[in-house]
Amino acid sequence: MQAFRLNNQTDLRFGPLKEADLKAAVSQFGDRVLFVYGGHSIKASGLYDRVIKALSGLHVTELPGIAPNPKIDSVRAGQKLAKANNIQVILAVGGGSVIDASKVIGEAANYDGDPWDIVRDSELGKNTPQLPIVDVVTLAATGTEMNINAVISNPETKQKLGARSSRTPAVSFMDPTLTFTVPARQTAAGAMDIFSHLCEQYFDREPDNDATKGMIEGLLRSVIKWAPVAIKHPDSLPARQNLMWTATAALNGEMGAGNRNGWSCHPMEHELSAYYDITHGVGLGILTPRWMHYVLTTDPTTTALFARFGRNVWHLTDAEDEDLAGHAIAKTLAWITSLGFGMTLPEVGIPDDKNFAPMAQAAAKRLGNAYLPLDEAAVTAIYQASMTPGLA
């Protein structure tokens, strides 16, 4: 196991949201609040009204319109608002995009340059003081509510980059009933993001990290079991509860403890989203089984871990590791397919075109420390395998 440090300050509140608790959590940091949210969904659900009511008596500045794959322009707008209104605390209400944008806005408020600098330079991000973030999570997916990560897109430069902020959100409210209204497609994409976060940390080159791997296996079984339930029965409380807690536990630091933490599918997917603005979870769903197949067929030393994945996650009982490994990947493909989104790049509007080369080149720069290090040719092969159904 590698040395690691865990120091997560987030005050996580899981359960029914109470307006008084929300107001207390926000106002402990001041009365000048930037309220950041996305589109119409929190208005349709009534959550917007509940939040406004909870914040009564405070000076609230609103920043609506944060889009999926949040754009640096929204962060720039937030920076201006935060500075102009002497904002003391940010309340982010939404999914990962809203919270990620708020994290960088919280730093940009204390930075005089362009916020894109903070995204590009993780040391600058980790060292810039951040306004405290309070959030209300409305989608089980990214786990951003309990980590320092933020992913921001820059359409001009065709970049989607993972930023680091100086601290985790101060208080995160997680009320699973707020996700009853999440449509099936978003529920599926969120579940796929959770599944991918777990796989990124499970397929790690550090040997013998059984404690962490064992926890990951349990969380994988949770998302595998409950995502289809939530898609079929959107108001299933146990499904929404398990997905929400699984999302947070998957990416609050503990599931990477002792790892080398070189990720594989996220860098490849970020290029797809940067060039084509596709839904992150959908891109991960397409890439993940093709990446697994590529790794297993390229490097036989990975067979043992894929076999363990088959035994402990998919409950497979084949006698031979080779069979377990192959069947585990087939099960993974079948499960992702069952979530109901398109499973090839053309289905989500991505042709095999001139962008493959720059995307593969950019992704490969961040894949040298992956479970199986991938160069440009390897990434291209995985993108190509994602053009057609099934496993090539």
Added chain:
Amino acid sequence: MQAFRLNNQTDLRFGPLKEADLKAAVSQFGDRVLFVYGGHSIKASGLYDRVIKALSGLHVTELPGIAPNPKIDSVRAGQKLAKANNIQVILAVGGGSVIDASKVIGEAANYDGDPWDIVRDSELGKNTPQLPIVDVVTLAATGTEMNINAVISNPETKQKLGARSSRTPAVSFMDPTLTFTVPARQTAAGAMDIFSHLCEQYFDREPDNDATKGMIEGLLRSVIKWAPVAIKHPDSLPARQNLMWTATAALNGEMGAGNRNGWSCHPMEHELSAYYDITHGVGLGILTPRWMHYVLTTDPTTTALFARFGRNVWHLTDAEDEDLAGHAIAKTLAWITSLGFGMTLPEVGIPDDKNFAPMAQAAAKRLGNAYLPLDEAAVTAIYQASMTPGLA
């Protein structure tokens, strides 16, 4: 799932201990340090000298001699020293006993009455300000390095009680190589404590808490696999690493998230330790399989969970739940027995005597919310079953 709150401030440093880091962690809180430790083991291992060297330049007051099942008299002594020397920070170097005693000393330093008040009254414990605790963990067992719990014994009143403190340790250093010198018997008792913490949280009345249960299953497999390795090969780094990280992860709050958290074996064991001062982990090892057998044979509705325990923890493949459940308990008994300590109460010096009634009576008071609520007769039956080898 039940509502829950997670807010763990501990700064956990896992990996090779560096003296400069230790000094920085301590001195951030001041230069008047109470250095709390146990017996001769840290002197024999050279750790004492490393700590003294690291603390050079600070005003160090020493409190040695913290015993297993730490006694309230040690806490009283620490309270006096802390007050007399205007202590600003406590450095605890040792296992759970040393850290637990330090937690209560850290509160007693800010309390004018008898520290036993703090142990008896968990509200008082949670609300008394605490001196910051920095610790260096030398035994993988209790998980106290990342929670607010402390267990203190009072030989005069024959009580061993779980106290709550106002915050978790500020900084915990966990260097698995420091546990290479832990003798087999203590390694086994520590592993049993880890196993029990996981079982206490696994066998919980809250249904459908799959995310948490899945993580627990992974940690159980870790301790089951690595404890025998550490016992046989005390300097196995992966064994010591996995045990140490498993111990912390088992009891830092996440494995109880969403649970009702009524524990079973710990309250029964605390009575044994209070009356006979036996090693906590050994008492748990004796009681746990007998408690499992009692629960399964008393309440058939528990079969499904014991069967799941058999499948996911012990990799059993019986077709019927009844068989899985029974075999899982037999595997548990066999594993504990293999750790090498006495497996009946007489073997650890506890006769069937006049103390059974008051012990059972006291334990039953804290078992009304257990997985299977236990009254005095039930506890007595479990103690009785622990008098003879095997499962009655």
